[in-house]
Amino acid sequence: MREFGYHRAHDVAGAVALLGADPDARFLGGGTNLVDLMKTGVARPTRLVDVRELPLDGIEPTEDGGLRIGATVTNSDLAAHPEVRRRYPALTQAVLAGASGQLRNMATVGGNLLQRTRCGYFTDVSQPCNKRVPGSGCPAVQGVHHNHAILGASEHCVAVHPSDMGVALAAFDAVVTYETAGGPGRLPLADFYLPVGDTPHRETALPAGALITGVTLPPLPVAAHSRYRKVRERASYAFAIGSVAAALDVRDGVVHDVRLAFGAVASRPWRARTAEQALAGAPADADTFAAAADAELAAAKPLPDNGYKVTLMRNLVVAVLTELAEEAAR
Known part of the structure; x- marks a missing residue:
């Protein structure tokens, strides 16, 4: 591991200034992803700026009736918050599905959004990887890719984003807030993650040196x-091979409103807008749900060993929406 400096920040402006003075520095929240990457040599920061003591650990209502979640709120506190459980239950379920209690006690909301892919070629510094070394290639395309992307990928990268929390936030139109040396900014989660294209090493639209301060629902x-x-390859905590966050409002047997997002199928949480459009005003039944899933998955381009994800996601969409529709009818 490369030697690094450590500084504990006590205010947002100071934290941003520290990173601005050293482009090879990194913010440290819970460290549940960054520290692992440092151990393997994937991440080699010159300095860690610890942001855990910044006043960003609250969850509070917004003036318009939404929720503001601070960037250093732990995953455990987020999942347990009564307003999150009551008003955004899929978010609580996603966080609880994401990791063990020990990890949730450390991991932060801001860090969760910025976690890197778990693609084996990315985490192995002996292998080429366009995310890690731009232009070196993507061996997963011809190699081990059974858990890789079927949507929105390119020849340059087929890795998937690992966040469960991000999938629920994508379904709920979350907005990421951040601070830079030039002042605050906002990014809808739909614009936060960049398409893979030919620059997979550029993962988010955050300005250089920006500090995530929170997420607004x-x-x-x-x-x-x-x-x-969430579907995973073992019953204990593991990364998804496919997941769905869904919200459904059914009135008189017809879909009045719907939100749908997929996980573990793309380089970012995948908002299923084509499926949502197909569902709007349609009968709330299994045939409609299947047709909507097929419309979304028509854009899928599976690799030889991950075509199963198309069927998996179709079945997930039908199962979850059917359960929500049945609950609405009771």
Whole structure:
């Protein structure tokens, strides 16, 4: 591991200034991803700026009736918060599905959004990887890729984003707030993650040196009727091979409002807008749900060993939406 300096920040402006003075520095939250990457040599920061003591650990209502979640809120506190559980249950379920209690006690909201892919070629410094070394190639395309992307990938990268929390936030139109030396900024989560294209090493639209300060959830009545479903290769905590965050409002047997996002199928949480459009105003039944899933997955370009994800995601969408529709009818 490369030697590095350590500084504990006590205010947001000071933290941003420290990173601005050293482009090879990194912010440290819970360290549940960054420290692992440092151990393997993937990340080699010159300095860690610890942000855990910044006043960004609150969850509070916004003036318009949404929720503001601070960047240093732990995953455990986020999942347990009564307003999150009541108004955005899929978010609680996603966080609880994401990791063990020990990790949730350390991991932060801001860090969760910025975690890197778990692609084996990315985490192995002896292998080429366009995310780690731009222009070196993507061996996963011809190699081990059974858990890689089927949507939005390119010949330059087929890795998937590992966050469960991010999938629920994508479904609920979350907005990421941040601070730079030039002042504050906002990014809708839909714009936060960049398409892979030919620059997979550029993962987010955050300005250089920016510090995530929080996530804002809009008031969204349909989110109260939501669910997160995750499929993984073992029953204990593991990264998803496919997941769905869904919210559904059914009135008189017809879809009045719907939100849908997929996980573990793309380089970012995948908002299923084509499926949402197909569902709007349609009968709330299994045939409609299947047709909407097929419309979204028509854009899928699976590799030889991950075509199973198309069927998996179709079945997940139908199962989760059917459960929500049945609950609405009771």
